[in-house]
Amino acid sequence: MATLELQNLTKRFADGSDEIVAVDDVSLEVGDGEFLVLVGPSGCGKSTTLRMIAGLESVTSGTILLDEEPIGDRPPQRRDIAMVFQNYALYPHMTVRGNMRFGLEESTNVADDEIEQTVTETARMLEIDALLDRHPRDLSGGQQQRVALGRAIVRDPQAFLMDEPLSNLDARLRAEMRTELKRLQGDLDVTTIYVTHDQTEAMTMGDRIAILNDGRLQQVATPLECYHRPANLFVAGFIGEPSMNFFDVTRTDGQLVATGFEYPLSPSTLEAVGDRTDLVLGIRPEDIEVVEPSRAANYDGESHAFDANVDVVEPMGDENNVYFTLEDGSFTATVHGFHSVDAGTRVTVRFPESAIHLFDAETGEAVHNRSLEDVADETRTQPLD
Amino acid sequence: MSPSRSRFRHRVRRVRERVISLVTGSGSDRRERGNSSNGRRDQGDSEDLAAAGTDESARDSVRTNGTARVAADGGTATSTGFRVRDRLDRLRFNETLQAALFWVPPALLMGWFVYGAISWNFVISLTDWSGLGQPDYASLNLEMYWRMLDDRSFIAAARNTVALLVVFTGGALVVGLLLAILVDQDIRFENTFRTIYLLPMSLSFVVTAIFWAWMYNPETGMINVVLRGLGLEVFAMNWMSDPRTKLATIIVALTWQFSGYCMIVYLAGLRAIPDEHYEAAKVDGASTVRMYWRVIIPQLRAATTSAAVVLMVFALKAFDFIFVMYGTTPGPSADILAIMMFREAFARTNWAYGSAIAMVLFLMALAIIAPYIYVQYRRGEL
Numbered sequence: 001m002a003t004l005e006l007q008n009l010t011k012r013f014a015d016g017s018d019e020i021v022a023v024d025d026v027s028l029e030v031g032d033g034e035f036l037v038l039v040g041p042s043g044c045g046k047s048t049t050l051r052m053i054a055g056l057e058s059v060t061s062g063t064i065l066l067d068e069e070p071i072g073d074r075p076p077q078r079r080d081i082a083m084v085f086q087n088y089a090l091y092p093h094m095t096v097r098g099n100m101r102f103g104l105e106e107s108t109n110v111a112d113d114e115i116e117q118t119v120t121e122t123a124r125m126l127e128i129d130a131l132l133d134r135h136p137r138d139l140s141g142g143q144q145q146r147v148a149l150g151r152a153i154v155r156d157p158q159a160f161l162m163d164e165p166l167s168n169l170d171a172r173l174r175a176e177m178r179t180e181l182k183r184l185q186g187d188l189d190v191t192t193i194y195v196t197h198d199q200t201e202a203m204t205m206g207d208r209i210a211i212l213n214d215g216r217l218q219q220v221a222t223p224l225e226c227y228h229r230p231a232n233l234f235v236a237g238f239i240g241e242p243s244m245n246f247f248d249v250t251r252t253d254g255q256l257v258a259t260g261f262e263y264p265l266s267p268s269t270l271e272a273v274g275d276r277t278d279l280v281l282g283i284r285p286e287d288i289e290v291v292e293p294s295r296a297a298n299y300d301g302e303s304h305a306f307d308a309n310v311d312v313v314e315p316m317g318d319e320n321n322v323y324f325t326l327e328d329g330s331f332t333a334t335v336h337g338f339h340s341v342d343a344g345t346r347v348t349v350r351f352p353e354s355a356i357h358l359f360d361a362e363t364g365e366a367v368h369n370r371s372l373e374d375v376a377d378e379t380r381t382q383p384l385d
Numbered sequence: 386m387s388p389s390r391s392r393f394r395h396r397v398r399r400v401r402e403r404v405i406s407l408v409t410g411s412g413s414d415r416r417e418r419g420n421s422s423n424g425r426r427d428q429g430d431s432e433d434l435a436a437a438g439t440d441e442s443a444r445d446s447v448r449t450n451g452t453a454r455v456a457a458d459g460g461t462a463t464s465t466g467f468r469v470r471d472r473l474d475r476l477r478f479n480e481t482l483q484a485a486l487f488w489v490p491p492a493l494l495m496g497w498f499v500y501g502a503i504s505w506n507f508v509i510s511l512t513d514w515s516g517l518g519q520p521d522y523a524s525l526n527l528e529m530y531w532r533m534l535d536d537r538s539f540i541a542a543a544r545n546t547v548a549l550l551v552v553f554t555g556g557a558l559v560v561g562l563l564l565a566i567l568v569d570q571d572i573r574f575e576n577t578f579r580t581i582y583l584l585p586m587s588l589s590f591v592v593t594a595i596f597w598a599w600m601y602n603p604e605t606g607m608i609n610v611v612l613r614g615l616g617l618e619v620f621a622m623n624w625m626s627d628p629r630t631k632l633a634t635i636i637v638a639l640t641w642q643f644s645g646y647c648m649i650v651y652l653a654g655l656r657a658i659p660d661e662h663y664e665a666a667k668v669d670g671a672s673t674v675r676m677y678w679r680v681i682i683p684q685l686r687a688a689t690t691s692a693a694v695v696l697m698v699f700a701l702k703a704f705d706f707i708f709v710m711y712g713t714t715p716g717p718s719a720d721i722l723a724i725m726m727f728r729e730a731f732a733r734t735n736w737a738y739g740s741a742i743a744m745v746l747f748l749m750a751l752a753i754i755a756p757y758i759y760v761q762y763r764r765g766e767l
Contacts (some may be wrong), residue, residue, distance in 0.1 A: 089661035107670025
């Protein structure tokens, strides 16, 4: 177990005469025993980062410190790191036992019976002890996944690296394994970097999330912080499903003007905006209030409410996704499952000022995030600052 | 009969056939004959039924007939089953017959020139035919086979054949594997190297033999010239005439020619192994040598088998190569069964003895290839 630190890590690939920057000056620190999820869209450099840590990819510049020792120049064999691959990479000609023994046999001088004992114990922990003498081809996807995990766990390495290990499982099994993996990591208390493109995995599993885009680190924070206090437009749009609604707005005097509505700002928000005029207004679907027609009259004088057309309603059971159209553009709101909204009607919606995010339209940086007073109760166990 | 009436009958018959095939489950047979025709037929049926829709009475009759047929079939399943099977058997027979045009000529040619010749050769080996004249088929015995056991030149040739088989096959596989691993390292000019290594394979054995005879030449040959140049004159030998190195010269030259082929087979095998296996082994702590030894090479078993079978069968008949280098009398240290067979039969006109040696070679080849074909067949790869 150890801390893992990346300092100004950069990777450039030569592509003919062009140069592609896959990872651009990434610095982050993973605490001892921490579960850090590296998330981003495909091609953002997250796998390259992981492979550099594993030693499977050379480092163009920057430093990798494992337990405060630089490991960037060491071959993968000498890094004491275990990796779980997307396609498991089980050795097809070896039994499950052979697969799990391999790492210990190659990387340590542990006696044979001791290896056997470790393998058996790990297999029991993962509930694959009945499969030890089978070959990978005779296992289901979920079982192969467990063997791949077991192979990493038996080595008792300084750190685990996982490269989208759940992406080949079906949806139900993936949800199951997500929980199990999280619990397992907590029990083993091994520093872990987990790469995924799936923001649900990132949110549910990570102690902290590191969000990458175009090779650049966007934000490193706890899942809830990323959700409620996104550092920029990219993070705001990437985290959350359905994703945050964005509106291009211009500030004129004390209010924001969008095509379709006007939105007055309170003095404190205005102060955060400063003298910027081009902004992006963001609001999460669940924060939009959809007003029942019977109560619409109450919102007549309300400055943060306006009317919009309901385009499509997607019932999810516990909630409904309601898609609205505006004069120019559209947005999504989620309402409670029992709150019925009919497609094709015109209803009143309200964007509470406490829930809006404002981003600089040019740089994408967040200039104002939602106030957390009304959500403080829910997040007390996870301090946000 | 009016045209509409005949069309109606035709339609009824089709529907009936359809129901029978559904009830007896013989639909699969139809599928075997080709999906495209099946699809076309289904479409035709539905078109027919749609057409019937314009003619109310006709459609009703079809339906009645169809239902009645189902009931009748359900009642007399066995007899209908037999009748249907009969009809299907006839059909299958017809198909075989129809295909005969394609399979009979090659079967006859193969049967006569390959299997017929082998059988005839076996019969000759049982006679004591030699010299001019005709074989005497009246007295057949195993005398020629007993003679082999006492023949020192046969035993030497058999020993050399096995030695050549084992060492050449092993050598070519090892060199081919090493070349494949080297070429697989994402090297520059990979295609060029691959072509260079494979090129010897495209040469005729006669060319290879003459070329290596030059190399081995004790005075002007490349090997001795280089050895002398390096001051290792003690090692400069008369490679091709020294009985100690004679067989080795053949093995080295053959290995040179065939390792390119092994490289290609292994390269295909290596490319089929996912990169993740290499990476997983490295992260697991295995050195490069250990990684290849424990993770990669074991996965090349299929490539090894197929390359080895080809090499071994070739080694058995490495005739032309030795014939060009040494003629029909390479001497006991380089003689192999293929050369001996030729010598006995065509130089000494011991036809029966030559045939018996040929049978031994044939059985050796069969022993190599039969298990391979059997395994392939069982895996459904043939």
